[in-house]
Amino acid sequence: MEILDGAIGTELIARGVRLEGADWSARAIRFAPQVLSEVHAAYAEAGATLHTANTFRTQPGVLGDRWRDDLRAAVGIAKAAIPEGQRVLGSIAPIQDCYRPDLSPGSAALPQHREVARALAEAGCDVLLCETFAHQAEALAALEAARETELPTWLSLTAGPFGDLLTPSDFARIGREAVALGVDRLLANCIAATRIAPFVEALTALDVPVGVYANAGTKDERLGWEDATEEAAERYAELAERWAELGATVIGGCCGTGPLHIRALNRRFGSGTGDVLGSQT
Secondary structure (H helix, E strand, O other), X not given: OEEEOOOOHHHHHHOOOOOOOOOHHHHHHHHOHHHHXXXXXXXXXXXXXXXXOOOOOOOHHHHHHHHHHHHHHHHHHHHHXXXXXXXXXXXEOOOOOXXXXXXXXXXXXXXXXXXXXXXXXXXXXXXXXXXXXXXXXXXXXXXXXXXXOOOOEEEEEOOOOOOOOOOHHHHHHHHHHHHHOOOOEEEEEEEEOOOOXXXXXXXXXOOOOEEEEEEOOOHHHOOOHHHOOHHXXXXXXXXXXXXXXXXXXXXXXXXXXXHHHHHHHHHHHOOOOOOOOOOOO
16 A cells, blocks of 8 residues: 555645635745645655645646746655655646536647646656546546656546536546556545545446545544544544555545544554555556
8 A cells, every 4th residue: 555645735724824816725836835845744754655746736827937937846845855765746637627627628628738747747756646637538638648758647536525526437437548548547536535435446446556535525524624633534544444445555635634644544554654565556
Protein backbone atom coordinates (compact mmCIF):
# COMPACT_ATOMS: atom_id res chain seq x y z
CA MET A 1 0.00 0.00 0.00
CA GLU A 2 1.19 3.52 -0.83
CA ILE A 3 -0.08 6.49 1.14
CA LEU A 4 -1.10 9.59 -0.77
CA ASP A 5 -1.27 12.95 0.96
CA GLY A 6 -4.48 14.75 1.96
CA ALA A 7 -6.18 17.97 0.92
CA ILE A 8 -4.09 21.04 0.19
CA GLY A 9 -6.77 23.72 -0.14
CA THR A 10 -8.72 22.96 3.01
CA GLU A 11 -5.49 22.46 4.95
CA LEU A 12 -4.26 25.88 3.84
CA ILE A 13 -7.53 27.37 5.07
CA ALA A 14 -7.16 25.51 8.37
CA ARG A 15 -3.75 27.18 8.73
CA GLY A 16 -5.17 30.65 8.22
CA VAL A 17 -4.58 31.22 4.49
CA ARG A 18 -7.43 33.06 2.78
CA LEU A 19 -8.33 31.42 -0.52
CA GLU A 20 -10.57 33.59 -2.66
CA GLY A 21 -11.35 33.84 -6.33
CA ALA A 22 -10.82 31.51 -9.26
CA ASP A 23 -7.18 30.88 -8.40
CA TRP A 24 -8.21 29.43 -5.00
CA SER A 25 -5.39 27.27 -3.58
CA ALA A 26 -2.94 28.66 -6.16
CA ARG A 27 -2.92 31.94 -4.18
CA ALA A 28 -0.69 30.25 -1.62
CA ILE A 29 2.10 29.81 -4.16
CA ARG A 30 2.75 33.55 -4.20
CA PHE A 31 1.24 34.79 -0.97
CA ALA A 32 1.87 31.95 1.50
CA PRO A 33 4.67 29.75 0.10
CA GLN A 34 6.03 28.93 3.55
CA VAL A 35 2.64 27.69 4.73
CA LEU A 36 2.30 25.62 1.57
CA SER A 37 5.71 24.11 2.25
CA GLU A 38 4.65 23.33 5.81
CA VAL A 39 1.54 21.52 4.51
CA HIS A 40 3.62 19.27 2.26
CA ALA A 41 6.10 18.60 5.07
CA ALA A 42 3.28 17.77 7.50
CA TYR A 43 1.92 15.15 5.13
CA ALA A 44 5.36 13.62 4.72
CA GLU A 45 5.80 13.52 8.48
CA ALA A 46 2.38 11.87 8.80
CA GLY A 47 3.45 9.05 6.49
CA ALA A 48 2.54 10.05 2.94
CA THR A 49 5.10 9.13 0.29
CA LEU A 50 3.07 10.44 -2.65
CA HIS A 51 2.67 14.22 -2.70
CA THR A 52 0.45 16.24 -5.03
CA ALA A 53 1.91 19.58 -6.08
CA ASN A 54 -0.40 22.57 -5.63
CA THR A 55 -1.10 22.88 -9.37
CA PHE A 56 -4.84 22.22 -9.39
CA ARG A 57 -5.46 25.86 -10.37
CA THR A 58 -2.21 26.84 -12.10
CA GLN A 59 -3.93 27.00 -15.47
CA PRO A 60 -3.66 29.52 -18.33
CA GLY A 61 -7.33 30.40 -18.08
CA VAL A 62 -7.05 31.10 -14.37
CA LEU A 63 -3.65 32.75 -13.89
CA GLY A 64 -3.02 34.26 -17.30
CA ASP A 65 0.59 34.90 -18.31
CA ARG A 66 2.03 33.90 -14.93
CA TRP A 67 0.65 30.35 -14.93
CA ARG A 68 3.94 28.67 -15.90
CA ASP A 69 5.90 30.51 -13.24
CA ASP A 70 3.40 29.60 -10.54
CA LEU A 71 3.23 26.00 -11.74
CA ARG A 72 7.02 25.64 -11.59
CA ALA A 73 7.08 27.29 -8.17
CA ALA A 74 4.40 24.94 -6.84
CA VAL A 75 6.31 21.86 -7.98
CA GLY A 76 9.52 23.26 -6.54
CA ILE A 77 7.90 23.93 -3.17
CA ALA A 78 6.61 20.37 -3.02
CA LYS A 79 9.92 18.80 -4.02
CA ALA A 80 11.88 20.86 -1.48
CA ALA A 81 9.49 20.06 1.38
CA ILE A 82 9.49 16.25 1.21
CA PRO A 83 12.17 13.60 1.80
CA GLU A 84 14.41 12.63 -1.09
CA GLY A 85 13.09 9.66 -3.00
CA GLN A 86 9.41 10.39 -2.44
CA ARG A 87 7.33 11.16 -5.51
CA VAL A 88 5.64 14.39 -6.56
CA LEU A 89 2.42 14.20 -8.55
CA GLY A 90 1.56 17.04 -10.91
CA SER A 91 -2.15 17.84 -10.66
CA ILE A 92 -4.10 18.44 -13.87
CA ALA A 93 -7.65 19.60 -13.17
CA PRO A 94 -10.76 20.26 -15.27
CA ILE A 95 -10.70 23.63 -17.02
CA GLN A 96 -14.05 24.61 -15.55
CA ASP A 97 -15.70 23.77 -12.22
CA CYS A 98 -15.00 20.12 -11.42
CA TYR A 99 -18.56 19.77 -10.06
CA ARG A 100 -20.09 21.26 -13.24
CA PRO A 101 -19.36 18.78 -16.02
CA ASP A 102 -22.04 20.55 -18.05
CA LEU A 103 -19.60 23.46 -18.43
CA SER A 104 -16.74 21.30 -19.68
CA PRO A 105 -15.29 22.03 -23.14
CA GLY A 106 -14.92 18.27 -23.56
CA SER A 107 -12.28 17.09 -26.01
CA ALA A 108 -11.64 20.71 -27.04
CA ALA A 109 -9.71 20.99 -23.77
CA LEU A 110 -6.87 18.88 -25.22
CA PRO A 111 -4.57 21.79 -26.24
CA GLN A 112 -4.67 23.42 -22.78
CA HIS A 113 -4.20 20.12 -20.97
CA ARG A 114 -1.28 19.39 -23.29
CA GLU A 115 0.38 22.69 -22.32
CA VAL A 116 -0.10 22.02 -18.62
CA ALA A 117 1.08 18.41 -18.86
CA ARG A 118 4.27 19.42 -20.65
CA ALA A 119 4.96 22.17 -18.11
CA LEU A 120 4.52 19.73 -15.21
CA ALA A 121 6.88 17.24 -16.83
CA GLU A 122 9.48 19.95 -17.44
CA ALA A 123 9.14 21.08 -13.80
CA GLY A 124 10.22 17.64 -12.62
CA CYS A 125 7.04 15.83 -11.58
CA ASP A 126 7.32 12.07 -11.20
CA VAL A 127 3.68 11.27 -12.02
CA LEU A 128 0.91 13.23 -13.74
CA LEU A 129 -2.41 13.06 -11.92
CA CYS A 130 -5.45 14.06 -13.96
CA GLU A 131 -7.86 14.53 -11.08
CA THR A 132 -11.46 15.30 -10.16
CA PHE A 133 -12.92 14.74 -13.62
CA ALA A 134 -16.65 14.12 -14.04
CA HIS A 135 -16.81 14.64 -17.82
CA GLN A 136 -15.77 11.67 -19.92
CA ALA A 137 -14.45 13.49 -23.00
CA GLU A 138 -12.38 15.98 -21.00
CA ALA A 139 -11.06 13.27 -18.70
CA LEU A 140 -9.82 11.28 -21.67
CA ALA A 141 -8.37 14.42 -23.30
CA ALA A 142 -6.39 15.19 -20.15
CA LEU A 143 -5.21 11.58 -20.03
CA GLU A 144 -4.12 11.72 -23.67
CA ALA A 145 -2.20 14.94 -23.05
CA ALA A 146 -0.48 13.54 -19.98
CA ARG A 147 0.43 10.28 -21.70
CA GLU A 148 2.26 12.24 -24.40
CA THR A 149 4.89 13.22 -21.80
CA GLU A 150 5.73 9.52 -21.25
CA LEU A 151 5.48 10.01 -17.48
CA PRO A 152 3.34 7.60 -15.45
CA THR A 153 -0.19 8.93 -15.80
CA TRP A 154 -3.04 8.48 -13.34
CA LEU A 155 -6.68 9.43 -13.91
CA SER A 156 -8.98 10.16 -11.00
CA LEU A 157 -12.73 10.44 -11.52
CA THR A 158 -15.29 12.07 -9.25
CA ALA A 159 -19.03 11.74 -8.95
CA GLY A 160 -19.14 14.90 -6.85
CA PRO A 161 -19.34 15.18 -3.05
CA PHE A 162 -22.73 13.47 -2.95
CA GLY A 163 -22.00 10.82 -5.58
CA ASP A 164 -24.67 12.09 -7.96
CA LEU A 165 -22.73 13.37 -10.99
CA LEU A 166 -21.77 9.92 -12.27
CA THR A 167 -22.75 6.35 -11.43
CA PRO A 168 -20.40 3.44 -10.72
CA SER A 169 -21.34 2.17 -14.18
CA ASP A 170 -20.17 5.48 -15.63
CA PHE A 171 -16.87 5.04 -13.79
CA ALA A 172 -16.49 1.59 -15.32
CA ARG A 173 -17.27 2.87 -18.81
CA ILE A 174 -14.82 5.78 -18.61
CA GLY A 175 -12.28 3.52 -16.93
CA ARG A 176 -12.39 1.03 -19.80
CA GLU A 177 -11.67 3.84 -22.27
CA ALA A 178 -8.80 5.03 -20.08
CA VAL A 179 -7.31 1.55 -19.90
CA ALA A 180 -7.42 1.36 -23.69
CA LEU A 181 -5.47 4.64 -23.79
CA GLY A 182 -2.80 3.25 -21.49
CA VAL A 183 -3.60 4.79 -18.10
CA ASP A 184 -1.23 3.59 -15.36
CA ARG A 185 -3.69 3.90 -12.47
CA LEU A 186 -7.38 4.73 -12.05
CA LEU A 187 -8.60 6.48 -8.92
CA ALA A 188 -11.80 7.78 -7.34
CA ASN A 189 -11.67 11.08 -5.47
CA CYS A 190 -13.70 13.86 -3.90
CA ILE A 191 -16.73 11.71 -3.16
CA ALA A 192 -17.82 11.44 0.47
CA ALA A 193 -15.92 8.71 2.29
CA THR A 194 -19.23 7.13 3.30
CA ARG A 195 -20.35 6.88 -0.36
CA ILE A 196 -17.23 6.16 -2.38
CA ALA A 197 -16.90 2.36 -2.04
CA PRO A 198 -19.19 1.44 -5.00
CA PHE A 199 -17.14 3.69 -7.27
CA VAL A 200 -13.90 2.10 -6.10
CA GLU A 201 -15.39 -1.33 -6.72
CA ALA A 202 -16.31 -0.34 -10.28
CA LEU A 203 -12.68 0.55 -10.98
CA THR A 204 -11.12 -2.51 -9.35
CA ALA A 205 -12.90 -4.73 -11.89
CA LEU A 206 -10.86 -3.21 -14.75
CA ASP A 207 -7.50 -5.00 -14.35
CA VAL A 208 -5.47 -1.84 -13.64
CA PRO A 209 -4.01 -0.50 -10.36
CA VAL A 210 -6.55 1.52 -8.39
CA GLY A 211 -6.42 4.28 -5.80
CA VAL A 212 -8.85 6.33 -3.75
CA TYR A 213 -8.86 9.61 -1.86
CA ALA A 214 -12.27 10.53 -0.52
CA ASN A 215 -13.50 13.77 0.99
CA ALA A 216 -14.76 14.09 4.54
CA GLY A 217 -18.41 14.19 3.49
CA THR A 218 -20.92 16.48 5.13
CA LYS A 219 -19.88 18.26 8.29
CA ASP A 220 -22.49 16.43 10.35
CA GLU A 221 -20.70 13.14 9.56
CA ARG A 222 -17.83 14.49 11.68
CA LEU A 223 -15.10 12.89 9.58
CA GLY A 224 -13.06 16.04 9.10
CA TRP A 225 -13.26 19.71 8.15
CA GLU A 226 -13.02 21.88 11.28
CA ASP A 227 -13.82 18.78 13.34
CA ALA A 228 -10.58 17.08 12.28
CA THR A 229 -9.75 15.11 15.42
CA GLU A 230 -7.93 11.86 16.04
CA GLU A 231 -11.32 10.18 16.40
CA ALA A 232 -12.55 11.60 13.08
CA ALA A 233 -9.36 10.47 11.35
CA GLU A 234 -9.74 6.96 12.74
CA ARG A 235 -13.31 6.77 11.45
CA TYR A 236 -12.03 7.78 8.02
CA ALA A 237 -9.34 5.08 8.20
CA GLU A 238 -11.97 2.51 9.20
CA LEU A 239 -13.91 3.34 6.04
CA ALA A 240 -10.66 2.99 4.08
CA GLU A 241 -10.40 -0.64 5.21
CA ARG A 242 -13.18 -1.41 2.75
CA TRP A 243 -11.35 0.34 -0.09
CA ALA A 244 -8.27 -1.73 0.61
CA GLU A 245 -10.38 -4.91 0.69
CA LEU A 246 -11.72 -3.99 -2.75
CA GLY A 247 -8.16 -3.78 -4.09
CA ALA A 248 -7.05 -0.15 -3.80
CA THR A 249 -3.26 0.07 -3.49
CA VAL A 250 -3.01 3.86 -3.11
CA ILE A 251 -5.09 5.58 -0.42
CA GLY A 252 -5.10 9.20 0.70
CA GLY A 253 -7.50 12.02 1.46
CA CYS A 254 -9.32 14.79 -0.39
CA CYS A 255 -11.24 17.87 0.79
CA GLY A 256 -11.75 18.11 4.54
CA THR A 257 -8.94 15.71 5.39
CA GLY A 258 -5.55 16.64 6.81
CA PRO A 259 -2.38 15.24 8.32
CA LEU A 260 -4.32 13.48 11.10
CA HIS A 261 -6.14 11.42 8.47
CA ILE A 262 -2.92 10.52 6.68
CA ARG A 263 -1.32 9.52 9.96
CA ALA A 264 -4.30 7.26 10.70
CA LEU A 265 -4.04 5.69 7.24
CA ASN A 266 -0.32 5.14 7.71
CA ARG A 267 -0.85 3.44 11.06
CA ARG A 268 -3.40 1.13 9.48
CA PHE A 269 -1.80 0.37 6.12
CA GLY A 270 1.83 1.49 6.32
CA SER A 271 4.60 1.05 8.85
CA GLY A 272 3.30 3.81 11.11
CA THR A 273 6.61 5.66 10.83
CA GLY A 274 6.38 7.26 7.41
CA ASP A 275 8.35 4.39 5.88
CA VAL A 276 5.51 3.18 3.64
CA LEU A 277 5.98 0.25 1.32
CA GLY A 278 4.58 0.34 -2.17
CA SER A 279 5.20 -0.45 -5.81
CA GLN A 280 5.48 2.02 -8.64
CA THR A 281 3.14 1.54 -11.54
